[in-house]
Amino acid sequence: MTAVSALGDTDQDVNRGDGGELAAGPFAVDARVDKLFFYPCNDCHAFMDTNKSVRELDVEEGHPAQLAHGSGLIWCFSCHDESDYDRLRNLRAEPIDIDRGYQVCIGCHSQKYRDWAGGAHGKRVANWRGERRLYSCVECHNPHQPPIEPRAPQPPPPVRAGLEPMIPGDDYQSHDPRRPEWEHLDVR
Amino acid sequence: MIRFFFDAFRSMFSGDRNYWLWLTFLGAVFALGCLNYAQQLQHGLVVTGLSDQVSWGFYISNFAFLVGIAAAAVLLVIPAYIFERKDIKGVVLLGEGIAVAAVIMAMLFVVVDLGRPERIWHMIPLIGRLNFPLSLLAWDVVVLSGYLLLNLAIPFYILYSKYRGVEPRLDLYFPFVVLAIVWAISIHTVTAFLFSANPARPYWHTALLGPRFIASAFVSGPALMIVIFQVMRKITAFQVKQSVIDLLALIMTFALQINLFFVIAELFTDFYNEGAHSASIRYLFLGLHGFGSLAPWIWIALTFNVIAVIILTIHPLRRKMLTLNIACVLSFVGIWIEKGMGLVVPGFIPTPLGEIFEYSPTSVELAVSLGIWALGLLIFTLLAKLVMAVEQERIHRPAS
Amino acid sequence: MSDDKVDKTDTGTVATRRNFLRNFGVGAAGAAAATIPTPSPAWDGLTFREAFDEFFRKHYKKMSPEEIERTLTRIERRAKRRFGVDIDCKNTPAQEGVVFGYAINLSACKGYRDCVSACVKENNVGRDSQVQYIRVLEMDRGNMNLEESEHYYDPETVPVEGKYYLPVQCMQCDDAPCVKACPVEATWTEPDGIVVVDYDWCIGCRYCMTACPYWARHFNWTEPQIPPEELNTDTHYLGNRPRPRGVVEKCHFCTQRTREGRQPACMEACPTGARVFGNLLDPDSEIRYVLENKTVFRLKEDLGTEPKFWYYTD
Numbered sequence: 001m002t003a004v005s006a007l008g009d010t011d012q013d014v015n016r017g018d019g020g021e022l023a024a025g026p027f028a029v030d031a032r033v034d035k036l037f038f039y040p041c042n043d044c045h046a047f048m049d050t051n052k053s054v055r056e057l058d059v060e061e062g063h064p065a066q067l068a069h070g071s072g073l074i075w076c077f078s079c080h081d082e083s084d085y086d087r088l089r090n091l092r093a094e095p096i097d098i099d100r101g102y103q104v105c106i107g108c109h110s111q112k113y114r115d116w117a118g119g120a121h122g123k124r125v126a127n128w129r130g131e132r133r134l135y136s137c138v139e140c141h142n143p144h145q146p147p148i149e150p151r152a153p154q155p156p157p158p159v160r161a162g163l164e165p166m167i168p169g170d171d172y173q174s175h176d177p178r179r180p181e182w183e184h185l186d187v188r
Numbered sequence: 189m190i191r192f193f194f195d196a197f198r199s200m201f202s203g204d205r206n207y208w209l210w211l212t213f214l215g216a217v218f219a220l221g222c223l224n225y226a227q228q229l230q231h232g233l234v235v236t237g238l239s240d241q242v243s244w245g246f247y248i249s250n251f252a253f254l255v256g257i258a259a260a261a262v263l264l265v266i267p268a269y270i271f272e273r274k275d276i277k278g279v280v281l282l283g284e285g286i287a288v289a290a291v292i293m294a295m296l297f298v299v300v301d302l303g304r305p306e307r308i309w310h311m312i313p314l315i316g317r318l319n320f321p322l323s324l325l326a327w328d329v330v331v332l333s334g335y336l337l338l339n340l341a342i343p344f345y346i347l348y349s350k351y352r353g354v355e356p357r358l359d360l361y362f363p364f365v366v367l368a369i370v371w372a373i374s375i376h377t378v379t380a381f382l383f384s385a386n387p388a389r390p391y392w393h394t395a396l397l398g399p400r401f402i403a404s405a406f407v408s409g410p411a412l413m414i415v416i417f418q419v420m421r422k423i424t425a426f427q428v429k430q431s432v433i434d435l436l437a438l439i440m441t442f443a444l445q446i447n448l449f450f451v452i453a454e455l456f457t458d459f460y461n462e463g464a465h466s467a468s469i470r471y472l473f474l475g476l477h478g479f480g481s482l483a484p485w486i487w488i489a490l491t492f493n494v495i496a497v498i499i500l501t502i503h504p505l506r507r508k509m510l511t512l513n514i515a516c517v518l519s520f521v522g523i524w525i526e527k528g529m530g531l532v533v534p535g536f537i538p539t540p541l542g543e544i545f546e547y548s549p550t551s552v553e554l555a556v557s558l559g560i561w562a563l564g565l566l567i568f569t570l571l572a573k574l575v576m577a578v579e580q581e582r583i584h585r586p587a588s
Numbered sequence: 589m590s591d592d593k594v595d596k597t598d599t600g601t602v603a604t605r606r607n608f609l610r611n612f613g614v615g616a617a618g619a620a621a622a623t624i625p626t627p628s629p630a631w632d633g634l635t636f637r638e639a640f641d642e643f644f645r646k647h648y649k650k651m652s653p654e655e656i657e658r659t660l661t662r663i664e665r666r667a668k669r670r671f672g673v674d675i676d677c678k679n680t681p682a683q684e685g686v687v688f689g690y691a692i693n694l695s696a697c698k699g700y701r702d703c704v705s706a707c708v709k710e711n712n713v714g715r716d717s718q719v720q721y722i723r724v725l726e727m728d729r730g731n732m733n734l735e736e737s738e739h740y741y742d743p744e745t746v747p748v749e750g751k752y753y754l755p756v757q758c759m760q761c762d763d764a765p766c767v768k769a770c771p772v773e774a775t776w777t778e779p780d781g782i783v784v785v786d787y788d789w790c791i792g793c794r795y796c797m798t799a800c801p802y803w804a805r806h807f808n809w810t811e812p813q814i815p816p817e818e819l820n821t822d823t824h825y826l827g828n829r830p831r832p833r834g835v836v837e838k839c840h841f842c843t844q845r846t847r848e849g850r851q852p853a854c855m856e857a858c859p860t861g862a863r864v865f866g867n868l869l870d871p872d873s874e875i876r877y878v879l880e881n882k883t884v885f886r887l888k889e890d891l892g893t894e895p896k897f898w899y900y901t902d
Contacts, residue, residue, distance in 0.1 A: 025872045112902075115881075115882075115902070118874065118877035118878075118881060119864055119866075119873070119874020119875070119877045119878065120691075120693065120864065120874070120877055120878045120881065120882050120900070121693070121696070121861070121902070122861045123858070123859075123860075123861030124851070124861070124874065126850070126851070127849045127850055127851060128846065128849065128850070128851050128855075128865050128866050128867075129849050129866070129867065129870075130849050135861065140859070140860065140861070148698070148860070150698070150745035150746055150747060151698075151700065151745055151746070152744065152745055152746070153699055153700050153701050153741070153742070153743070153745075153746040154700060154701035154702060154704060154705050155701075155742065156739070156740040156741065156742045157704070157718070157720050157723060157739060157740065158716075158718050158720075159239075159718055160234070160239040160240065160717065160718040160809055161234055161716045161717055161718060161809065161810055162234055162235075162809075163237070163239055165740070166479065166544060166545050166546060168477055168478025168479055231810065232808075232809055232810045232811065232833045232834055233792075233807075233809050233810075233834065234717075234809040234810035236809075238809070239718070239809075240718060240719070240797070240803070240806050240807060241803075243794045243797045243798065243807060244794065244798060298793070301793070301794075302791055302792050302793055302834075303790070303791070303792020303793075303794070303807065303808070303833070303834025303835055303836075304790065304791050304792045304832070304834040304835060305791075305792075306643070307772075307789070307790075307791045307792075308791060310647075310772040310774075310789060310791055311771055311772055311791070316647075316772060317647045317650075317772055317773045317789075318771065318772065319768075319770055319771050319772060319773045322768045323768060323769055323770055323771045323795070324769070324795075325769065325770075325771035325793060325795045326771040329771065382795075385769075385799075386765065386769075386798055386799050387765070387801065387891050388765060388798070388799055388800055388801035388802075388891070389798060464733065464735055467735055535798070536798075538735055539803050540734075540800070540801050540802060540803045540888075541723065541725060541734050541737065541739070541756060541802070541803045542725075542733070542734035542735035542736065542737050543737075543739050543803075
């Protein structure tokens with residue numbers, strides 16, 4: 001059972017701020033720290049120099065070296081706090097708790113945040129009424145590689161017991177809704 | 189009155205060798221049907237070819253067709269009692285016998301289609317809960333039961349009066365006759381509405397379905413009656429005047445012409461500007477996305493009906509018994525296909541979610557259906573025997 | 589899909605799935621009967637009084653609380669007989685001031701079908717009867733024609749380029765055509781908006797299935813086969829209690845869960861959070877946020893059934 005971060009004032013501020021009136025009520029967000037492998041970061045980084053030049057990292061497995069996020073417009077210290085590796089930072093260089101990591105995402109993805117706070121995006125856990133618990137953005141989206149990878153679907157529906165699946169006749173042509181003269185254009 | 193039932197029973201079950209052969213044959217087919225139905229009761233409706241996609245099939249196809257046959261009895265009732273045609277009056281009781289047999293068959297087809305037939309009492313008002321007037325199926329139950337009662341009560345009164353040598357009192361039964369005429373139209377209209385009430389099924393959701401049902405009923409009913417009356421004329425001493433057959437053939441002609449006009453109207457409306465709503469009729473006539481198992485059947489039905497209407501429209505051919513009989517058989521089969529499988533199954537293809545899943549009846553369904561048809565023929569045979577016995581005064585206990 | 593699964597029935601007869609399928613092919617005869625699970629014994633494990641009560645039961649809406657209690661007990665005993673498992677059958681009523689609504693984010697649905705299998709397990713749906721309350725359609729992007737959808741998609745991975753995924757289940761219509769169609773009132777709309785089925789009252793005529801425009805209602809052509817170890821013991825009378833064969837069933841918004849504040853199983857199972865569920869009467873609910881702020885639409889709006897199931901995009 002994951003620890004749920006308390007409904008602190010910070011959440012209320014964020015919640016009731018710009019776009020807060022669109023939110024669907026106060027909520028708590030599931031904690032992240034107990035799901036991280038390389039944490040606390042300062043265990044190693046307290047003994048390392050800080051190199052602020054933008055570059056490709058040469059690090060071991062599990063620690064992201066590339067950033068497939070932002071099309072090259074952001075890099076590590078856009079979100080990570082260089083003075084305290086156990087914290088993140090927002091656009092105003094204020095420190096952000098790892099458990100409140102979604103407040104970093106808000107800086108660029110404000111519309112998505114509003115949808116998430118309102119309930120149109122993301123996942124609510126456990127119940128539909130009562131204490132509202134949401135998944136943080138990073139439960140689904142790896143911030144270093146946010147797009148969700150395709151995966152195999154569950155099997156197709158079965159056919160009634162005793163009947164065979166329908167197989168079309170030999171002269172069946174798959175119906176392409178596009179007109180043939182449009183085929184050279186990529187109208188999709 | 190008790191003696192009437194004894195005498196009736198006696199008359200029904202006395203006859204020559206051929207008669208007993210006929211009864212035995214029908215009984216055997218019925219028994220085979222019962223055996224197969226027992227298998228269906230044992231394992232559930234999974235023994236049929238039905239599916240969630242096509243959830244009504246051969247049973248309901250026969251049901252829709254037979255309600256039409258039952259309604260067509262009115263074609264004898266109207267000339268007999270309203271227009272006082274003596275020749276028709278001689279056979280009207282047989283027509284009502286056909287109606288009784290057809291209604292019982294129709295009801296049985298619904299019963300064998302039910303998933304939980306032991307719960308059928310849930311439809312009885314007060315002890316169960318009948319969703320009347322909202323549910324069209326509830327309406328159908330009410331009107332079919334009423335029609336059965338009417339077609340048992342009126343002939344019973346007339347037969348019993350004749351049996352007692354008493355003239356049946358017209359003022360007593362005439363109101364019920366009028367009721368029966370209206371009721372006959374209503375049973376088939378309600379059955380049509382059962383299908384046309386569903387906007388989820390564009391193939392059925394047409395105002396034309398009610399008129400189509402009546403028109404096709406007035407083809408298949410007389411076709412059956414013409415053949416049955418000729419058979420009876422030949423093998424029994426029962427008198428059926430030629431004018432009766434002429435009238436039925438004439439009604440059939442108009443009805444088939446109108447029915448074919450309706451078919452043309454449907455085909456034009458659905459194919460001229462073809463949208464998603466035309467998918468079912470395209471599946472039926474031309475096949476859709478590689479599936480078209482019903483297409484040969486509907487084209488055969490259409491061909492039969494066209495040949496029949498040509499024969500019927502040409503006076504000399506209609507008057508000649510050989511060609512008339514060919515027309516009757518062709519149109520009976522044609523309407524059975526068109527109104528049965530050709531109506532019920534395409535309504536489900538494609539499904540409301542656009543899936544094409546075909547249906548064909550299994551041997552269990554066919555055997556049960558044949559059994560019910562055999563039972564219907566059996567019921568009619570027995571009733572006809574009784575009518576003849578009373579008419580010819582072979583059973584007769586005059587009131588003293 | 590055609591692997592040989594061994595089905596163990598409560599009578600101990602072992603029938604392989606292939607046998608089971610072959611038996612109900614065209615022209616099945618008595619030889620097959622030996623491998624079919626035999627019907628339950630007399631009174632199905634109930635006492636005579638219970639069986640008598642069950643046959644001559646009243647309609648749900650006419651039953652007194654004691655009669656309902658006895659019905660629940662009967663269902664639990666029958667489940668014990670059939671599956672050897674103790675279940676709990678509740679009759680939690682609809683909550684005050686709640687009308688359920690559901691929305692699916694088509695930008696988030698990737699076609700995994702996790703919802704479909706979670707629903708089957710949660711709701712004790714028969715594994716071999718083909719019944720699945722949810723059907724996910726694979727549609728071409730730019731196309732709303734359901735006739736061109738693919739129901740049986742099975743690619744290596746989803747989502748497939750150029751397609752979107754449309755899960756369809758019971759829409760819990762406010763003006764449900766199935767409720768009107770049922771001749772015995774075995775299906776009706778509850779105060780919280782859920783269209784429920786009383787499986788002990790349904791006569792199996794399947795008229796409701798012809799009436800439904802969303803293909804949401806399904807029929808138990810055969811006895812629902814549920815592996816006893818997978819039986820969900822937390823059941824509701826109008827929901828996922830074990831059903832007999834020959835009756836209609838459908839999605840009921842997981843009455844056993846939602847009437848106690850839990851999420852429906854499909855919503856809980858969805859890994860992308862594409863499903864939004866809540867109380868339409870609560871202005872602060874997520875479902876209301878979606879309806880008020882996103883571009884929503886409903887399927888077959890023109891039929892006037894007033895579904896309580898919406899679709900939207902980001």
